[in-house]
Every structure is written in structure tokens, then in C-alpha cells.
Amino acid sequence: MIAVVDYGAGNVASVVRALRHLGGDAQLVSDPSELLAAERIVFPGQGHFGQAMRQLEATGLGRALRQGIDSGRPFLGICLGLQLLYQGSDEAPGVPGLGLLPGHCQRFAPGLPVPHVGWQQVRAPFRSKRTGLENYDDFYYFVHSYYAPADGVAVTAVADYGLRFAAAVRRDQLCAVQFHPEKSGRAGLDYLAAWLQIR
Amino acid sequence: MHTVRLIACLDIEHGRVVKGVRFADLQDQGDPVELAARYDAQGIDELAFLDVRASDQGRDILRDLVRKVSEVLFIPFAVGGGLRSLDDVRAVLRAGADKVTVGSAAVANPELVRQIANEFGSQCLVVSLDVKRLDGRFALTSHGGRRDTGLDAVEFAKQVADLGAGELLVNDMDADGTRQGFGHDLNRAIVRAVPIPVIASGGAGKPEHFAEAVEQGGVHAVLAASVFHQGDFSIRDVKDCMLRRGIAVRT
Numbered sequence: 001m002i003a004v005v006d007y008g009a010g011n012v013a014s015v016v017r018a019l020r021h022l023g024g025d026a027q028l029v030s031d032p033s034e035l036l037a038a039e040r041i042v043f044p045g046q047g048h049f050g051q052a053m054r055q056l057e058a059t060g061l062g063r064a065l066r067q068g069i070d071s072g073r074p075f076l077g078i079c080l081g082l083q084l085l086y087q088g089s090d091e092a093p094g095v096p097g098l099g100l101l102p103g104h105c106q107r108f109a110p111g112l113p114v115p116h117v118g119w120q121q122v123r124a125p126f127r128s129k130r131t132g133l134e135n136y137d138d139f140y141y142f143v144h145s146y147y148a149p150a151d152g153v154a155v156t157a158v159a160d161y162g163l164r165f166a167a168a169v170r171r172d173q174l175c176a177v178q179f180h181p182e183k184s185g186r187a188g189l190d191y192l193a194a195w196l197q198i199r
Numbered sequence: 200m201h202t203v204r205l206i207a208c209l210d211i212e213h214g215r216v217v218k219g220v221r222f223a224d225l226q227d228q229g230d231p232v233e234l235a236a237r238y239d240a241q242g243i244d245e246l247a248f249l250d251v252r253a254s255d256q257g258r259d260i261l262r263d264l265v266r267k268v269s270e271v272l273f274i275p276f277a278v279g280g281g282l283r284s285l286d287d288v289r290a291v292l293r294a295g296a297d298k299v300t301v302g303s304a305a306v307a308n309p310e311l312v313r314q315i316a317n318e319f320g321s322q323c324l325v326v327s328l329d330v331k332r333l334d335g336r337f338a339l340t341s342h343g344g345r346r347d348t349g350l351d352a353v354e355f356a357k358q359v360a361d362l363g364a365g366e367l368l369v370n371d372m373d374a375d376g377t378r379q380g381f382g383h384d385l386n387r388a389i390v391r392a393v394p395i396p397v398i399a400s401g402g403a404g405k406p407e408h409f410a411e412a413v414e415q416g417g418v419h420a421v422l423a424a425s426v427f428h429q430g431d432f433s434i435r436d437v438k439d440c441m442l443r444r445g446i447a448v449r450t
Contacts, residue, residue, distance in 0.1 A: 013269065013293065013294070013295045014269055014273075014295055014297065017269055017270050017295065018273055021270075021273070046319075046320050046322065046323070047319070047320045048320070110394065112201055113201075113394060113395050113396040113397075113419055114394060114395070115321060115322055115365055115395070115396070116201075117204075117322070117365070117366060117396050117419075117420075118201065118202045118203075118204050118244070118396075118419070118420070118449075119202050119204065119244055119449035120200075120202055121202075139202070139449040139450070141274070141275055143275075143322045143365075144322070145321075160200050161200070161201065162201075180275075182273060183273060183274060183275045183297060184273070184274075185239065185273055185274050188273060189273055
């Protein structure tokens with residue numbers, strides 16, 4: 001079973017439908033013990049960094065997520081689900097993130113419209129090892145106002161919106177993407193299919 | 200780099216596409232899911248479903264449609280028409296819509312904009328403005344352009360952006376249906392006034408018009424309906440035109 005974490009925000013149905021479309025047994029899960037019963041964990045994020053962290057800590061889902069990731073289960077964070085892996089974000093000063101990746105998420109500077117809404121080409125970052133998940137040069141759909149740094153550890157793809165930011169990260173079974181693979185057409189479904197192959 | 204989005208709008212009544220769809224090879228020309236899949240295959244970046252009747256009975260049908268679309272299409276889509284409350288919004292988002300479009304409800308009650316943004320996030324909220332030029336001002340209208348709200352469209356745009364709208368859809372009621380191009384003066388005024396993405400709507404007649412909306416109006420996305428439905432030109436034609444003129448699009 002693939003647990004799709006539902007903490008009461010955003011369009012989580014689309015993630016479930018995309019995974020099922022690919023033959024995955026995806027279920028919405030809001031209970032920590034159910035989450036730990038799954039073989040794979042998907043953590044879609046939408047909404048506010050601070051509210052999401054408070055919700056995760058209050059429900060025990062935060063602890064279960066850390067435990068699930070530590071156990072080596074294939075994990076996929078999406079959008080805010082990527083940002084929450086970091087130590088914190090400008091969106092909620094003083095609220096610690098899950099802290100699984102070093103670094104801090106920042107807000108796009110004025111100049112280009114924020115939120116960043118649209119399709120963006122992802123590229124290989126410098127010094128990266130190709131993970132086989134992202135198809136470089138393909139377009140993926142992004143909706144976000146905050147971003148994780150492009151030069152952070154484990155960054156496997158970057159995109160450019162006024163500056164370069166992390167489009168995808170991977171460390172062993174821990175994967176996360178700033179784009180929405182469930183809304184990125186063929187390229188997004190290919191990403192999810194490749195993630196489903198991770199053991 | 201910012202990539203311009205191309206959006207196809209499908210007007211829905213009782214779960215069916217209205218306004219002539221002329222693709223001869225579609226099995227059922229009124230089936231929104233079939234038409235949406237067609238646009239997806241052609242490379243549309245986003246879809247918008249607008250319930251033109253917006254009756255209570257229509258809302259259940261709309262929710263059903265949203266679910267069907269989200270089971271077969273994996274690109275972003277917005278749903279609008281008659282959404283008046285947080286419950287209405289929650290229902291279509293839960294059914295699988297990525298965004299909602301609110302128009303007259305935001306005019307009647309701007310506070311709704313703040314409530315939706317707080318509850319579901321700005322990323323899922325498009326506020327739609329029907330605008331006409333009256334006595335040298337950009338007048339915000341309601342009821343399909345028939346009623347002047349007395350409000351200034353640019354001021355209203357600023358207000359809803361402050362309240363948490365994620366994007367603005369600017370319907371130029373003077374340009375709508377003319378096929379003479381988008382209203383660059385209006386779009387430019389709105390783009391300059393707000394920090395969020397602006398979608399131009401109304402006036403598309405040929406691929407060059409889409410490029411001009413970006414070059415002269417400064418918009419971040421362009422929406423059209425009938426020119427796509429009637430097959431005057433394809434999504435590809437519009438994107439090729441933009442690329443030739445140095446505008447970044449998803450290919």
C-alpha cells in the first residue's frame with residue numbers, strides 16, 4: 001500500500017488518482033499507525049509551512065513521517081512536502097521543519113509574479129549524479145512562493161525562476177520534488193512511475 | 200525564466216460543453232472530458248471549466264465532472280461558476296479541482312477571498328474580473344457585463360490581491376467575441392498594479408493575438424475558448440507563434 005498523507009490541506013485526490021492510474025495501491029492516510037503500515041509514503045503539500053508543521057506535530061504524523069523515512073521506506077514529498085523536509089522557511093520564521101535536509105526555504109524576491117505558477121523546464125544541477133527519475137529538459141508544473149536552495153545537498157534537478165532553485169532532491173529512498181508530478185502531464189506520470197520502481 | 204501558459208476554457212451547462220465545438224472527429228461534441236483530453240493531447244497547459252448556468256442542481260453535475268476529469272487528465276484545471284461559499288469551494292477542490300475561479304461572489308463579498316486563501320491557500324484561488332470601459336475608466340461589471348458595480352477594476356484587482364488571490368483572470372468584455380485581439384491597455388494597467396500572475400481573456404482571433412497579449416499587455420497567461428473549439432487554429436500554432444517571437448512556452 002502507498003500511503004498518501006492527508007493532513008487536511010489541498011488537492012490530495014489528484015495524487016491518489018495519478019498513482020492509481022499507474023497501478024499503485026494508493027490510499028489517503030491521516031493516522032500515524034496507518035502511515036507506518038504502508039510500504040511507500042507520499043507526502044503532498046499545499047498550504048502554509050507553519051500550519052502544516054503544527055498540524056503534523058499535533059496529530060503525530062510528523063513523528064511517523066520521520067520514522068517511516070528513517071526505516072528506508074521509499075518516500076516522496078511534493079511541493080510543500082519538499083520544503084517541510086528542510087530546517088525551516090521564511091514562510092514561518094521560528095517554526096522548525098522536519099529537518100531531514102540542511103537548509104532553509106526562502107521566498108521569491110519581488111520582480112517576477114509570486115506565486116510562481118506555471119510549467120518550467122528542469123535541468124541537471126552542477127556536480128549532480130543523475131538519478132534516473134527526472135527527465136532533464138522536460139517541463140513540469142510548479143505552484144509555489146517559496147523555494148529550497150539550488151546548491152543544497154541532495155539536489156538532483158533545478159529550475160530557474162529569476163534564480164535557480166531546487167526542483168528535485170534525492171537521498172537514497174528519500175525523494176522530493178517542488179513541482180507537481182500529478183499535474184505535469186506525461187513527464188509527471190513518468191516521474192511517478194520511476195519513483196514506484198525505487199526499492 | 201517565466202513560461203507563458205495557454206489555457207483553454209470550456210463553458211459547461213448541465214455537465215455538457217456549450218458554445219459550438221466543431222471538431223468533426225470527436226465522438227460526442229458536448230462531452231467535456233473528451234474535449235479536455237483532446238486539448239491535453241495538443242499540449243494545452245491548463246484547462247478552465249466554467250459552469251455558465253451555475254444552478255444548485257448544476258453544482259452536483261459539476262462536481263461529478265470534476266471527478267471524471269481528474270481521473271483521466273493529469274494537468275492543472277480550474278473550476279468556476281456560481282461558487283459562493285467556502286463549502287462550495289471545498290466541494291470542488293475535494294472532487295479534484297486544482298483551483299477555483301470566483302467572480303461575482305468576490306465582488307459581493309471580498310472577504311470570501313481572504314477566507315478561501317486562508318483555508319485552502321492562495322495557489323488555488325483565481326479571482327475573475329469582468330471589465331468594461333465606461334466614461335474613460337475600467338469599470339468592474341457583474342452579471343456577465345450587464346451591470347456596472349461602480350467599482351474601479353484596477354482598484355478591485357489590488358484589493359483582492361491583498362486579500363490573498365493567487366491569480367487574476369481579466370475578462371475584457373469590450374474585446375470579448377470581437378476576435379480583434381486582447382485589450383492591452385486594460386491588461387497592462389492590472390499587471391502593473393498587482394504582484395500576482397494575470398491571465399488575459401477575451402478577443403483572441405489569431406495566434407499573433409496571444410503573443411501580443413504577452414508583449415504589449417504583459418500578461419503571464421492567456422485564455423481562449425471558441426477559437427480553440429472551432430478549430431480556427433491549434434494550440435500548437437499559438438505556441439509556435441510565441442516561440443518564433445521569443446516568448447518562452449512549454450513545448
